Amino acid sequence: MRPSRRSTGIADVAKAAGVSISTVSRVLNSRVDVASDTQQRVLAVIDEMGYTSNLAARSMRSRRKNLIGLVVPDIGFPYSIEIMKGINRAIAESTFDLLLYTTGDVKKSGAASHEQHYVSLLNNSIADGVIIVASAAADFDSDAPIVSVDPHGDNPNYPFVQGANYQGATEAMEYLLRLGHRRIGFITGRPEIGSGARRLKAYRDALTKAGINQDDRLVASGDFSTETGRRRALELLSLEDRPSAIFAANDQSAIGVFQAAEEMGLRVPDDCSVVGFDNIPEAKYLGLTTVDQFLAEMGYIAVQMLVRLIDHEPLEDRVRKIPTELVERTSCRPWAGRS
């Protein structure tokens, strides 16, 4: 191939400006020890020639790449999207750019090893640090700059930010109980995921605290998906003494409950109240009352933490808990016994 299409490099700029390569580099990195008029001249030439620094060469030489890697399970989930919104906002405010990887289908067992692969790839060459959303792996090279958002495991060896799952779920349950509900169904998340487990525990604890004894038929095992949520809700609502409210481990499952109710000719909230978790945008359209865990905020904070890590500044807290907030909409109503 002809070298015809070679882009202008620092050398060309140097020649055009009549200075050395070193000086151009100094200007580029805004060092102090360069006379202000040479700086002006070089800057002018750069602007005129339309020079943009070659990131590859720069990354190779200096350790700083100004790139943050993001590993996300599936870009299609509203959950991922919400987090990405926050990440994106933080990135825009920083000097970093974003490199995106997806691990693809979460259910495939290879997710964890995929993660490992991506992370090491990103870490030792192209990115300065990595954010992993819903990381499956518990351990990573401990001194690599890694931050996770909502990790699956319980106590990973890297910093992370997480919603207050237990608190939020408790709040939701207390709300339901306050409305008079006594038979409350629960659709779980995937069992291996910590946040879902904590919500389940909150459900159980709230029940016992209210003096209601558990009915195991009322907790149905879901997997955070709408389709499974729908199927489980169909079962729950077919019980001879069906629950007057269903608390779903996330909004997508809750949407499944809406679908199931509709199919059965039941009305939300008249025949069954529904509460979700996450507050994804769809929740608004359905009037779903849910627990907002500020996913975007979590992404935003994760970037901030990672940047500190990259700059070798100390982290205030290795784990950040984000308080949740119950947002009331129209999917719940008071219950005073079967009318």
Added chain:
Amino acid sequence: MRPSRRSTGIADVAKAAGVSISTVSRVLNSRVDVASDTQQRVLAVIDEMGYTSNLAARSMRSRRKNLIGLVVPDIGFPYSIEIMKGINRAIAESTFDLLLYTTGDVKKSGAASHEQHYVSLLNNSIADGVIIVASAAADFDSDAPIVSVDPHGDNPNYPFVQGANYQGATEAMEYLLRLGHRRIGFITGRPEIGSGARRLKAYRDALTKAGINQDDRLVASGDFSTETGRRRALELLSLEDRPSAIFAANDQSAIGVFQAAEEMGLRVPDDCSVVGFDNIPEAKYLGLTTVDQFLAEMGYIAVQMLVRLIDHEPLEDRVRKIPTELVERTSCRPWAGRS
């Protein structure tokens, strides 16, 4: 800084395997001229040492970086998200990874220059090619590998993929007319965006073809946002002879129509039918009948085109039109005059 944290490089692998650096490189690039037992040995060492190739160095030396840049106006729009889903799927099937940039607020006038900057940055150093979603700029360096999805302008100098806006909007209008609607409102998109303009033209043409004379009060100027859609719908539905149906230039505007109707105590579709455009996921929950323009598919195809461009293979078509499809849901009903 200590060189303590230096990652293992190709040289370390070479030493450990007892071969030269060149040979390791050959194995890495799966060249033919290497004995199969040496290959095995090198591969084993690589696996054992957990070596991952340094992307920066590789990119600098060889022109191929295996990275595709994506420039997207705002990651929060359902529109962008849909396209990204398709892009992501195509990326997963290819050997490329994805680098993501957002131009931020579209309304800011700097969008086009931002684009130029990103594209040149991506092009000459870090990425092999660039996909621009809803590109505002009409011209780019013509021999750079660039593909656009749904460009704003009418005839940019780079390849692009686009929905069949006119056809789709025509189909929607014919549907509405078939249902008996005669007073049909239209909420436009932003005027400078070609796809929106084509939908508007289809609206007008369908009306004249049906022998209905235009009422300018029925076309309200929107900007693709829900909020503006809501406001325009409020006005439209407050007309003394209000339209029996509203066709919105995109789904987000249509959602605004739903909100407006609700606020005014009107029911969709009983008091007013609504049709949108895009078929974003939210449309399903609202029961919005809309024109699916297969945004994800568009993203998918764009990646395929770009890959061909990068590989210097000829493109079948410089512009790809994706046929649309009307998806009927529950936001429309027949109309036989004010009851």
Added chain:
DNA sequence: GCGTGCACCGGGAACGTTACCGGTAACCTT
């Protein structure tokens, strides 16, 4: 026995940038 071809491998020069070291001139300091 010697050239020829083949299969495999190693050496070194790039790629574009930054870090380091050293050099020059002007300006203080005493």
Added chain:
DNA sequence: AAGGTTACCGGTAACGTTCCCGGTGCACGC
């Protein structure tokens, strides 16, 4: 006025990889 300090700049060696070129050993044919 001589030495020291400062401000600025240039030369060059890396960074880790790929590409090009050439070299080795072996088999083969004449």
